[in-house]
Amino acid sequence: DAGVIQSPRHEVTEMGQEVTLRCKPISGHNSLFWYRQTMMRGLELLIYFNNNVPIDDSGMPEDRFSAKMPNASFSTLKIQPSEPRDSAVYFCASSPLYNEQFFGPGTRLTVL
């Protein structure tokens, strides 16, 4: 298995632009998680899905952030409009039910 796949690996954009991050979880995993990691705030859970349904989005910072999981093999995290404080590494992770999470390589986002 290729593991969790994220794209793009790096994204540089200007303030106000829309950013879309993509994730393909490991086949057969029931749960998918989006995290954000910064030096200042550490690792933060933004949202997670179980069987494609959003279960907990309490970590989504504000309305500029939205996430979807249209099917079991694809999820997106969208930021519109982006701001410099959104600069971070965004990780996607997937897991079988009630088990360890497997992390993707991350997307390093820089908003100028």
Next chain:
Amino acid sequence: AQSVSQHNHHVILSEAASLELGCNYSYGGTVNLFWYVQYPGQHLQLLLKYFSGDPLVKGIKGFEAEFIKSKFSFNLRKPSVQWSDTAEYFCAVNPTLGNTDKLIFGTGTRLQVFP
């Protein structure tokens, strides 16, 4: 609220020194416990996990952890560290009775090993 505490924020060791990183959690019920490692510039990878059974768990790369239920602790140990162990280490807890897959992560411990 459930939380995970990693009291050592930054640990500096010489090669061959022994390592112990503390992890305490606040949750009274049954838990699944994890240690993850993040090498510089990389993503989190699982070192070891505890679900049930022998409270002394052995993981990859010579790491082990001991679950002490009475102390709500799951400390990570390695008898002799190497330069390649330089990384950030995260303890995480899944409260099983909450019917949730959510992991509660500690803030991480940065380990630097000097040759």
